[in-house]
Amino acid sequence: MERQKLKIKQEILLEGLDCANCAMKIENSVKGMEGITECSVNFVNKTLTLEATQDEASDIVSAVKNKIKMLEPHITPLEKGSDHDHEHDHGSKNIKMIVFRLILGTLLAAIGMFSPLSGMMELGIFIIAYIIIGGDIVLRAARNIVRGQVFDENFLMALATIGAFAIKQYPEGVAVMLFYQVGELFQTIAVNRSRKSISALMDIRPDSANLKRNGNIVLVSPEEVKIGEIIIVKPGEKVPLDGKIIEGSSMVDTSALTGESVPREVEAGSDVLSGFINKNGVLTVEVTKEFGESTVSKILDLVQNASNRKAPTENFITKFARYYTPVVVIVAVVLAFLPPLILSGATFSDWIYRALVFLVISCPCALVISIPLGFFGGIGSASKSGILVKGSNYLEALNDVKYIVFDKTGTLTKGVFVVTSIHPQNISAEELLEYAAFAEVHSNHPIALSIKKAYGKEINEEAIQNYNEISxxxxxxxxxxKKIVAGNAKLMNKENILFEQPDIIGTLVHVAVDDQYAGYIVISDQIKDDSAQAIRLLKELGIKKTVMLTGDAKAVGNAVGKELGIDEVHAELLPHHKVEEIEKLDARKAANEKIIFVGDGINDTPVLARADVGMAMGGLGSDAAIEAADIVIMTDEPSKIPTAIKIAKRTRSIVWQNILFALGVKAVFLILGAFGIATMWEAVFSDVGVTLLAVLNAMRVLKMKEF
Incomplete structure (x- = not known):
């Protein structure tokens, strides 16, 4: 039997990555390497994530780094977790150097244009100006050709401008390269500012922790603090790690995690999460999770890596760009040589110039850059509203949702149950409650907790034997x-216990003692304040059907459904029945329609996985919710669901504006270039100018407000 190979997941920081086309090239090349099972480049946070099967993990990472350096020498690959996996301040130095080169090259070109030089002297000064301004572009193009990477923006610009020199259009060759480089410089600045804007949305990472050690307060990195250690959180500071307050009280701002603007009151015994901001009091906190497992760390990881799960639109544009540029190059070659051969009076120099213009226009940068920025901006905007989206594919999927299926308890209702009445039969009410409390002693279900709270006495667990929970x-x-049976009506029927089902709204817990019916306890749950509003807003957004699935009694389920205006209610369901109901709905929907299931993320894992999009409610601090769902609502508010859908629709709208705008402008200029109306100046604008406008448009998604 063949020994199973080691499977690794590695992140590599691509320092210096400012070209979306380069990101696409790296991703495609690394994907084709032997031993790589999965690869994705996140252009926004400059990270390559790969999964590989290899006997020696370091070998495959080293090979990937070499591949990156070979493809793009200006990019420095760094392993995340190394001492150098942070941003170095090379950007401002590089920009200053580029600006100096452009100014020097422009001065030389001006001398060539306005001085009385001619012949080889004129050519020489323009060549020097050209090399100073665009020598790096020509060098990259030559290297890529040697490596078989022909069709990229460097090749197109080098070919077009060298072609201009070939037909003795020296000033235009230099000027076009200058315009292109200036455009690239502005594009780099715009992309970097966009990245910073997105990063600022999730600026929740604490920088330090006040660790109490040997009676002294020591300022340390959050990564150094261990479980059980004590930290002090002063007013105005971020809570650096998850923990429990052992001393002090304060108001905390949870908006960075939940989007809630109203501060929350905490005191000794309260749990606090990393990312909260302490408003006034001094808090002494016992740490319950290391930084790597803390809420803020998981949220940052989810948001920063969300772009690795790419939306269908992104994948389409990647494939489109792969075939689009070679096709345009072939058309340009035909445009350069065919008309002079078949049209009388046509000259090669004229049609070659038109073909060069055609080439400059063809670069797909605007699409390749603006689309991932648009989706990542949408994910960042959602996170500020307390909505964690695990991938741009899930954000885009929200646009096609037509059916929303809800769990009841903890999703549409508060999940805070209270015993409202006790109905004994042949025993006292105190005895009935006591038997029920003993039966529920080991359960953490909200119903069980409400019974134990109503009983209010200490339970002697030594008196309990043969405990058996039947799901x-x-x-x-x-x-x-005494044999005690406590549960729903189905349990009474299963045990052949005679009883009458009362017509009461609420959750009923029936109790039998030694196979004799002893009565029932009524437990009520409260509907959340914004549940009805959420259902109304969803219908306004065009949701065809809202469905509620619950394990509760039909009377309770129907009452809640009627009050909220839910279209369809299915009650008294076991977990596998909920999956069956989702599958029935899936069979009825159209191929392009999607289903969301909204649950608590703990008991509903199978249904969350089966739906097109699984959404966990009340996921704040819940590991199970974050693991199970595609989208996590960080508060208990159902009204966040229509907010998420609106953000998704707005994001898609902006992304498609960029696609149609870029393709539309390019189509117009391609036609103008082919007919000799557009010059290289217009061609460069159609490339660089459209890219800049598309990036700026993509950033509008960050300015979306809470709905």
């Missing part, structure tokens, strides 16, 4: 020699 039914247990 979807209830509990069987022996207490002081």
């Amino acid at each position: 979807g039914f209830g509990i069987q247990v022996t207490v002081a020699g």
